[in-house]
Amino acid sequence: MLEGTVLFYSGKRYLILGASAGAVLLGSYAYYASDTTPSGGTVGGLIYGAIGLAAIFALMFLGIRKRSYASHLGTVRGWVSAHIYLGLLTLLIIPMHAGFHFGWDVHTLAFALLVVVVLSGLGGLSLYLALPPLLTKYESGMLPDKIQSELNRIVGEMKPLAAGKTGLFQRLHFEESRRAYEPKPQGWRLLFTRPNTSSALTVRTQELNRILPQIPASQQEDFSRFSALLLQKIEMESYLTGQMRLKNALQAWLYVHVPVSIAMLAAVAVHLLVVLYY
């Protein structure tokens, strides 16, 4: 099922590389721990530290590579694949560097941040694997730009129906057209606003049914056509929001992953300053 995903880039190349690197690391640590008491200050500890630092830089470099569109340095897909395994390895390298000693200090803070980054990375990866197929189902038949033009069409068709009708009718139309042009919830807000297609539809249907008797008989026919359009519009809108939600989720995790990784880098810098100067 994961065949052909980022995890298995170029015939599982980085999976194999990552796993063997892990094995080598574990072996070397066993050897190192057998004759020294592991800590960050020993020669071995320093070597692990240097490897860890290099790894972190390599991981951070993905952000730059991803935006160097003309770069010939591998493909972004290859980079992401390597990034994932290397990122996981840091959870091994850094504790080895520290000799698995933790405390309440800036050093452990840096590590804690690293753990957050890695966890968010894992979370993001699962989103990357799980959401696109859902989104595909959601989009099948209608891509966002089609929905948008469809919405415009509906709003356009509503206009002549409402023109010259009673106040209630007019107000309904006014509200709908205002809603059509008001900015859609975006960014973080989308994650927390829960569009509920079916309930929105039922609520509106009930509302329209309630209004219907108040509409003069001569306008009833137009009103029911208007209502049909309105419900169609609501369905489209919730469709669109549904798509947007999934799309946002695909990006939202990066707002944890990247800022925390930068914070982590800062903590690492402090950590270096502290141990090298004092």
Add this chain to the structure above:
Amino acid sequence: MIYDLLVVGGGPSGLSAAAHAAKCGLSTLVLEQGEVANTIFNFQKKKHVMSEPGMIPLRSDLQFEAGTREVILQAWHDAVQKYQVQINRPEAVKQITKKDGLFEVQSDKGAYQAKHVVLAIGIQGNPNRVGKPGEDLPHVSYKMADPTIYLDKDILMIGAGDAAIEGVLALCDKNRVSVLNRNNEFFRLKDALDRQINEKVKAKQVVAYHSAAVERFEPGYTYITLPDRVAKVKTDLVFVRIGASLPRPFLEKCGVTFASKERSALPTINEHYESQVTGLYVIGAVAGYNLIKQGMNQGYEVVEHILGHEIKPVDEPMLTEKLNFLQGSLDERLVQIAATIPLLAPVQKQPLRELILQATLHQMRGAQTVYQEDDFSDSLFLILDGKVAASFRAQLPGERPILLYQGSFFGEMSLLSGRRRSATITTVGPSVLIEIPRKAMLRLMANEPAVKRIVDETFVVRALKTNLLKDLEDDLAQELAHKANIKSFKKDDVIVKQGEVGDAFYLIRSGSVKITKREGEKETVVKYLPAGQYFGEMALLDTEDPTRKATITATKQTEVIQLMKEDFWALLHRHPEFEQHLRENVQRTRIQSQAFELMQTGSMSYVNKMLQEGVFDGTDVLLIDENKCVRCDNCVKACETTHGGQTRLYREEGLLFGNFLVPTSCRHCENPLCLIDCPPGDAIQRDPKGEVFITEAKCIGCGNCASNCPYGNIFMLHPKPKETRKPWMRILSLVGAGPPEPKAEDLPTKAVKCDLCRNDSAGPACVRSCPTGAAMRVTPEEYFVKIGAVGR
């Protein structure tokens, strides 16, 4: 009075002729049915007119340099004044006859007599027709002289090119206008028009019917076929603006002859642009020369010829230089070529000049490669001297390459089918080769039936040998080629129908077909066959049940070589081993197609839709696997960044097939329709690797390629202006001083499309920038065979 020269049509070609004649003292009259230089006059205001081809000098008493429409028209008006050219306008010529050495020219206003007549009527006056019932009704019209005279009418505009939309915009303020577009959106419009029409559509001032076609016209109503229904639209008036073509019936009425019945055939003229009727000249667009400068030069040369001056055509020095390795006058050199190469023997002098002008001469010293197997070039090569060897990758070790000698030609396979080269060609010792571009060759074939026949027969002989039977004897191959029919089919035409008795065998020469089987209600696509493959053998081999077991339909414009049953059997009798081979294949295909039918559950049915939408026409298609795509738009950003800030990839606009998205981005078609009609000839072209690309400097912004691309993958855009201001000037502009920011709208629009990042050795940036591997560039044929969706 009897005029020395009567010019029909006051376009650039006609004016150039008239001005020169007037200057030289000939009594001259121009009859023009519209404005002076009507075609140019109708260009969009401020249009930047280009003066291609740059290498040919201008020979005219009128000025012409690249510049805006206004400047150019003004210069011509001035020249008309200066030489006192008499122009009768508006006056349309209806008939030209020759009696006793004098021409009688009949117009809608009167009759004139002249010693010589120049026909320079262009093609814009002969608009393409809809070809649907009712189009001759009085309310259906191809011309709209003045849009301001219509008021409060229901008007339908057929066509969605620039000219049509300009018309719509002019009409829509005072009328209820709808527009019929055969594509699914307005995509080939100039920016400003696009913006305006979309605003009008949004504001409900104009109704747009996309993906639509006319079904029929009736007084007061038009029936329109839409994807999901037929609509009856109220129409008081219909205007049609869907391009133009050669006014052949009018020309024939005037005595001008054509070399063949082909639609693309051109008037027969000699090297002085004189038709079969002595004294009647045909120049400019109507003679097949699509650029202003060419027409102007011809106008000048015709007058020189009438005056009896020996004038060499402008291109004479270029041609002589091109043939510098031959001896004698240019004419003698041309004769020498025609005598060496039998294919060119039937070609007249003027077409031969044209051909050589467009050809490239290759003087090869030793063993050099001409092209490689699988290259995407499609020109034809003539061997003027020396010999070449053809070798194939699939060749057995020790097998001898095939040798071709002086006088023969090669490359006709790719020329006709548009597919990759089927062999590697290397010269053997010093050789001289003439390479003729595809466009020039197709033009020649349309005009010289004899040439077409030779190329076709050679094609069949070689196709039989490469695709069916390597050991086929030459005499038998020739005989079969002579008997074979070449048949063409349009998209969706049925070639073979399930249940009918089979009587022929087919080899696909260009295009492709799909094989479908019907069982009860259900029709499933069993297979897709590209050019080079054959079909129809099953029913012929099966003597007990000779009915067709499947239906075969063209999936695009397709040509097949048809061998009738007797000829097919003649072949099998001579080659029982081939019959054996075919029978074995039939067995294998049966098993395979059964397996495929089983596999064809819902998820695979998208292949059929892809065929319909022409995805398989592409050789290099951007596919996005939506199940992997995280919608990050990094691909679009990559395209934008690597192409001067203008993306050529629109990820969210495209066609969705199952989980595969084919976004709006060039497919690099096997037969790129966009190449058909480019006035400079090579502003848009295809390189040997199959990439279709545009050279911005050569593009004149006419929009032909964009309207010819059936998939809307070429965009007409204003190029991003270069920042010419110094940094300090830019700072000044922040406070409202200093020179203004260069505006994109000031530059002429150019055609822009995906070039597969051809200048980057590492390949397309979109694919390299996709973090998940969702975006890929594939040859659909190969890719879907690989994932098991189609195949033989």
